[in-house]
Amino acid sequence: MIEIKGLFKSYTRSDGSKAEVLKNINLYAPDRSITAIVGPSGAGKSTLSKCISLLEKPTSGSILVNGKDLSRLSGERLREERRSIGIIFQSSALLSRKSAAQNIALPLEYLGVIKSDIDKRVKELLEAVGLPDRGGYYPAQLSGGQQQRIGIARALALHPQVLLSDEATAGLDPHSTETILSLLKKLRDEFDLSIIMITHEMEVVRNAADYIAAIQDGEIVEYGKASELVANPNSGIGRQLISLRVAEAFNKRHLVAELTYGANVPPNWLQILSDKLDVNIHLLGANIEQIGQGGIYGRALVGLEPLRSGTTDITAVNNALKNIGLHAEYKNQNRIAS
Numbered sequence: 001m002i003e004i005k006g007l008f009k010s011y012t013r014s015d016g017s018k019a020e021v022l023k024n025i026n027l028y029a030p031d032r033s034i035t036a037i038v039g040p041s042g043a044g045k046s047t048l049s050k051c052i053s054l055l056e057k058p059t060s061g062s063i064l065v066n067g068k069d070l071s072r073l074s075g076e077r078l079r080e081e082r083r084s085i086g087i088i089f090q091s092s093a094l095l096s097r098k099s100a101a102q103n104i105a106l107p108l109e110y111l112g113v114i115k116s117d118i119d120k121r122v123k124e125l126l127e128a129v130g131l132p133d134r135g136g137y138y139p140a141q142l143s144g145g146q147q148q149r150i151g152i153a154r155a156l157a158l159h160p161q162v163l164l165s166d167e168a169t170a171g172l173d174p175h176s177t178e179t180i181l182s183l184l185k186k187l188r189d190e191f192d193l194s195i196i197m198i199t200h201e202m203e204v205v206r207n208a209a210d211y212i213a214a215i216q217d218g219e220i221v222e223y224g225k226a227s228e229l230v231a232n233p234n235s236g237i238g239r240q241l242i243s244l245r246v247a248e249a250f251n252k253r254h255l256v257a258e259l260t261y262g263a264n265v266p267p268n269w270l271q272i273l274s275d276k277l278d279v280n281i282h283l284l285g286a287n288i289e290q291i292g293q294g295g296i297y298g299r300a301l302v303g304l305e306p307l308r309s310g311t312t313d314i315t316a317v318n319n320a321l322k323n324i325g326l327h328a329e330y331k332n333q334n335r336i337a338s
């Protein structure tokens with residue numbers, strides 16, 4: 001796990017005045033989790049990344065990896081403890097004149113590990129990132145996504161507990177991004193990693209984050225479990241994630257409907273509706289409350305995906321909805337009907 005406590009970072013400008021870039025950052029990233037750090041340009045993400053990777057010293061506060069404060073170390077101790085944090089850079093930053101295997105071997109060579117142990121570890125790492133037969137390739141012979149996987153293997157070479165990914169998927173096409181995120185999730189579970197993922201891409205957050213911290217002007221403005229932020233109607237991040245899911249449903253040509261609850265909607269309406277119409281119902285967002293003894297009220301946004309024998313015949317859908325006390329407003333009826 002990695003824990004950041006009361007972290008402040010300020011720079012002294014050339015005129016002698018102080019720029020306070022990070023103000024009281026507190027984060028707790030448990031083992032086997034992915035924490036996404038999001039925020040607009042200039043928010044302080046790179047500065048936080050440099051503090052976590054121990055390239056910059058915080059002005060105050062601490063950075064604890066498995067309970068040990070690494071933020072005050074220097075010299076040999078710092079070099080040693082830095083191994084517990086693996087770093088993946090944007091566009092992998094591989095050395096072009098070395099093969100994939102030689103790139104992965106670099107941190108091990110630097111430590112003076114013997115050749116046969118290096119070869120064994122490099123083989124393991126190539127397998128862990130799904131490229132067992134690409135060790136002899138040079139970076140230019142690999143796709144962007146494959147280069148990034150080699151970058152991940154190199155970051156893992158020294159068995160870190162924390163993996164810091166700084167815009168690791170920026171510039172990759174959607175398919176490669178998806179592959180990298182699946183890999184990071186697999187590695188999270190396989191090696192119990194705490195992964196800190198700095199990104200400006202909400203798609204990445206939606207796909208992979210277990211926890212989300214949003215920073216703005218050097219401060220954390222929202223922080224929590226991804227699932228809880230999505231469920232919270234007051235969360236700006238939650239709203240952004242839901243609208244992404246809606247866009248995704250549109251793209252998949254699901255019938256997207258906003259449902260308003262009338263009286264006496266049975267709690268298992270999703271299942272009733274899905275059985276009756278033979279459709280998969282994707283709950284894209286909901287804000288539902290029980291008021292007193294009086295039943296459930298609220299709105300839900302759903303994507304209806306017809307199964308082979310199912311229907312998106314609007315009249316049939318409407319009747320089924322009405323029978324269970326729901327009123328629908330369709331967001332993309334015309335596209336589906338065509």
Ligand SMILES: Nc1ncnc2c1ncn2[C@@H]1O[C@H](COP(=O)(O)OP(=O)(O)O)[C@@H](O)[C@H]1O
Nearest residue numbers: 011019021039040041042043044045046047048
């Ligand atoms: N070495 C530095 N000296 C002075 N100001 C800096 C320095 N590095 C970053 N900053 C300032 O800190 C703020 C946050 O920068 P940065 O961490 O790069 O944000 P982000 O990565 O979120 O875009 C910016 O206003 C930037 O100008």
Ligand SMILES: [Mg+2]
Nearest residue numbers: 042045046047
């Ligand atoms: Mg930056």
